[in-house]
Every structure is written in C-alpha cells, then in structure tokens.
Amino acid sequence: MAYTGEVTVGGTPDVHELEDLIITKVAVGPMDNNAYVLRCRATDEQLLIDAANDAATLLEVVGSDGLTSVVTTHRHGDHWQALEAVVAATGARTYAGREDAEGIPVPTDVPLDDGDTLAFGRVRLTARHLVGHTPGSVVLVYDDPHGHPHVFTGDCLFPGGVGNTHGDPAAFSTLFAGVTTKLFDALPDETWVYPGHGNDTTLGTERPHLPEWRERGW
Template identity: 35%
Template sequence: MATTKVVYQDATVSIEMVPALGRFANNTYILRPASGGAVTVIDVPEGADAIVEALGSTPVERIVVTHHHFDHWLGFDIVRAHTPAPVFAGATETNLDATRNIQPLADGATFTVGGATVRAILTPGHTPGSTCFLVGGALITGDTLFPGGPGRTGSPENLQQEIASITSRLYVLPPETLVLPGHGPSTTIGESKAEYAVFASKSHPADLKGDVLWEM
C-alpha cells in the first residue's frame, strides 16, 4: 500500500501527501475535492507507482508541476500512462520537454478543485518559472521555500531573486498558512518569517548562493 497522509483539510478540499518518493525524497500532493470527483496531482517524481496506487480509480483533472528540475518529473511517464489529464507548469519556466504538451500557467492564474480555488504564484529564483500554489490555508511551494530556508540556487543573483520572491510574494500571506514543500516536512509562513528575520539581521557575502539556511 502507498504511504499517504492528509496534511491539510477544509470544507472544500483536502491535500494528501505521498511523501519521500524516489532517490530524492520528493513529495507529491493530491488535491481532493471534499464533494468527491476528479483530483489534481502536483509534482510527479520517481517512485510514481505509489502515486498511481494512491489515485486508484479516482479520475485526474490535471497534473501540475512546480518547476522544471528533473526530480519533479521522473515519474511523469508512469502517471501519464495512468491518466490522460492535461499537464501544466509555470508560463515562464524554461527547459520543459516540448513533447509533453505542457500548458502554461500564468502568474495569478486560478483553477478549481471541486469548490476550492487554487492560485498560481510565480516565485522565480530556484528556476525562472518556479511556481507555488495557494489553496485555502495551504501553500505548495515546490523547491522555493522549506523549513529553515530557501531552495538551492545556482548564483548569487538567483538567490537574491528567490529571497525577493519569498519576502514579497509569500510572506504577505497569513502567518498560519501551511507551507508544503517539494521535499521534507512542512512549516508555516509565520515560522518561516521569524527564521528569515534572523538571516536579514546579519550581513552575508556578496557571492552567497547554493544551500542557504536562514540561521546563517
């Protein structure tokens, strides 16, 4: 049996996590309408047989991927063989496989899962088109924001862009908003803001990049 966990639930939708999949311990999120019916799958990593098992016979309305990095796509063919659902990613994302007929999601675009509205929030930095998804009181962040810090970046400019995305686009959300990252455990916006305040109170090298922690 696939190991799954309901990590968020309100009157309109639940978010079910299929955790720690594959060599890179990716999280997949399945958005299920409270009223029943078709679900949305966010990220399709290696180990996707567990995703298919968790889906069972439930119809899939769409597949959404947070950014282009390969570990979030390694299970694509397995999930796509299970469902012909359309596939979406951020409209400004680069290096997407054109053969997959990926449809663009613009910043601020919305879609519905039953009675719930899901909003795309562009957060460039980790990749040019990294996109987070806000549904109710939960935010699925891909590799943009984790407990303790931002996602890995390849240059100081990317890090500064990612920090700007986080502080201007995510930290404006209510502090109780649940943060559900692409790997590892959850946090909240309030907890993350408090961690970032420590980072912001210190000076850092101009060439800072890579794996950064707010406690640095």
C-alpha cells in the same frame, strides 16, 4: 490521527482533511520528493502536484477516481520522473510555469503565469511565479474559505530557508524578494507550507528568520 506532514519513502502517506479539500502527502525516492494529491470533496476530482517518481505509488494514491490535472512546480528532473507514466495512465491535463515548460520533457498543456487560477471541481488554486531556483518555478496557493491559506512551494521555500540558488547571489536575491513579497507579505502566519522535500512548516514559524536568511545569502 492528526496530520503531521511527516512522511518517508515507502511509508504511509499522510492525509490533511480540510472542509472542502483533502490533501494526501506521499514521499517517493530516490531523492525524497514530496508529491501531493488534492481531492475536491464536492466532486471527487483530483489534482497531483509533482509526479516526482514511482508512478505506481502515485497512481495507488490517486486510486480509481482518476486524475484531472498534474502540476509540475519546476523543471528539475527529480520533480517529473513519473509524469509521462502518470499522464499516460490517467489522461490528466498538464500544467507548469511558462518559463520552465520547455525544460520538462512531457508537453505542458497549460503554461502558468503569475496570478493564474487553476480550478478542479470547486477548488481554486492561485499560481505565483518565483524566479531564482529555476526561471519558471510556481507555487500554488489554496486560500481556504473556511480557514487559513495553504501553499505548495515546490523547491522555493522550505523549513529554514528558500530553495537552492547554487551560490548565485543574484538568483538568491531574486528568489528571496519573491518569496518575501508574494508569500510572507501577502499571507498570514497561519499559512501552512507544503514543500517539495521534507517536513511541512508555517509562514509564522519561518517569518522571524527572514533577516537571518537575507544576511547569510542562502
């Protein structure tokens, strides 16, 4: 079946098969977080984006091939509840944005800065630092050499708007500017967006609404 990105807590994960990379999306409770297991086709090495909750479910998706790395997109607790258990079970190396690492109770082995490259197997991801939802949120860009880019946005970009900036106009302005320059200005409409909660989208779907988001301030 074709990948839709529509998953539910307790439901079946959805699998997006690319030429060099397999992306498995799973939803975990209690806050309907998305977690993504990325597998390099050439080496079978795997990376997890957000050990949000329900370690047993995440480890079932990971399977017997183990886990090379775990990236935590930001410091909010709903994105790392299973991190300690997953790392204990797999020995995976931990990554997070430098400015958010101190807010994550599991030590960060590799702090990420804007533009850093994260590699597993033959797959390369680029970290982009976005400020506003938290001080050190990172999104991860996979520039597929055989197709369009794919971006894992944590809580910085969703269908219908940027992440929650809690009514702070300065934080919204910073996050909106970062999303605009580092994602919308840098990547094509076909770019597939995998958010930290809910359904997927594309930059092309969201791009026409940027003026509306700016005007409403959230």
